[in-house]
Amino acid sequence: MSKIKGYMMNFYTRALLPLLLFTVAACFHNERTEPDKVSTSKNSVTNSEEILNRQREIYDEAAANPQQFKADLKDNCPHFGTTLLTTAETIQLGTRVFNAGGVSLTKRIYEGTIYKLLFTIKDDCMNLSDALQAGLAKAYESEDHHDQAWAMRNALDLIMGGPPLKPPGAQ
Numbered sequence: 783m784s785k786i787k788g789y790m791m792n793f794y795t796r797a798l799l800p801l802l803l804f805t806v807a808a809c810f811h812n813e814r815t816e817p818d819k820v821s822t823s824k825n826s827v828t829n830s831e832e833i834l835n836r837q838r839e840i841y842d843e844a845a846a847n848p849q850q851f852k853a854d855l856k857d858n859c860p861h862f863g864t865t866l867l868t869t870a871e872t873i874q875l876g877t878r879v880f881n882a883g884g885v886s887l888t889k890r891i892y893e894g895t896i897y898k899l900l901f902t903i904k905d906d907c908m909n910l911s912d913a914l915q916a917g918l919a920k921a922y923e924s925e926d927h928h929d930q931a932w933a934m935r936n937a938l939d940l941i942m943g944g945p946p947l948k949p950p951g952a953q
Contacts, residue, residue, distance in 0.1 A: 834919060840909050841916035844940045851913070852943030859907035865899055869941045876935065886927045892934035893918070913940055 844851035856862050872895040880888040896914050903911055917937020921930040928949065936946035 834916070837912040837916040837919070840912040841920075841937070841940075844909070844913045845936070845946050848940050848945050849943045851909070851940055855907065855910055855941065859903065859910055861903045861907060865903065865907075865910070865941060868895060868899065869938050873935065873938055873942070876931070880931065885931055889921075889927045889931040889934065892931060892938060893921075896934060896937060910941070913937060 855865070859865065872891060876888045876891045879891060896918055900911060900914055905911070914937055917934060917940075920937075921933035924930055924933070932947070932949045939946060
């Protein structure tokens with residue numbers, strides 16, 4: 783019996799003690815590097831703001847001249863054909879659902895298509911990607927599904943070469 787106890791103690795000291803020391807050392811290491819993580823986080827916020835500002839500029843330019851935006855997409859985006867078809871089908875479906883009273887569902891339809899397009903085009907069409915992401919950001923500024931649906935619809939309308947529309951009843 784004492785031989786088994788001796789073996790177990792030997793096992794704990796040889797196997798578990800180094801693991802315990804490694805874990806403690808890792809904890810102290812993380813505490814020392816925490817300020818670096820904070821500065822990296824501040825840089826990320828600054829970069830995110832710059833990216834969002836660039837995306838909003840692209841969106842605003844596209845909204846100011848949607849026909850030119852569409853022409854540029856046609857010339858420079860290898861996914862233009864499928865993007866245009868997907869967008870047209872989505873707007874057609876979303877319009878029917880919206881008019882039938884499915885505002886929340888319409889928002890989800892538009893949102894799903896925007897994310898699908900962003901996944902499909904990736905970095906191949908940066909202006910389109912920026913405009914769509916800015917459209918999502920505009921939509922998320924509101925908590926109302928009606929406003930969100932319209933903001934997303936406006937982002938999709940840019941692909942079609944149409945100007946942003948105002949919701950029914952808006953001035």
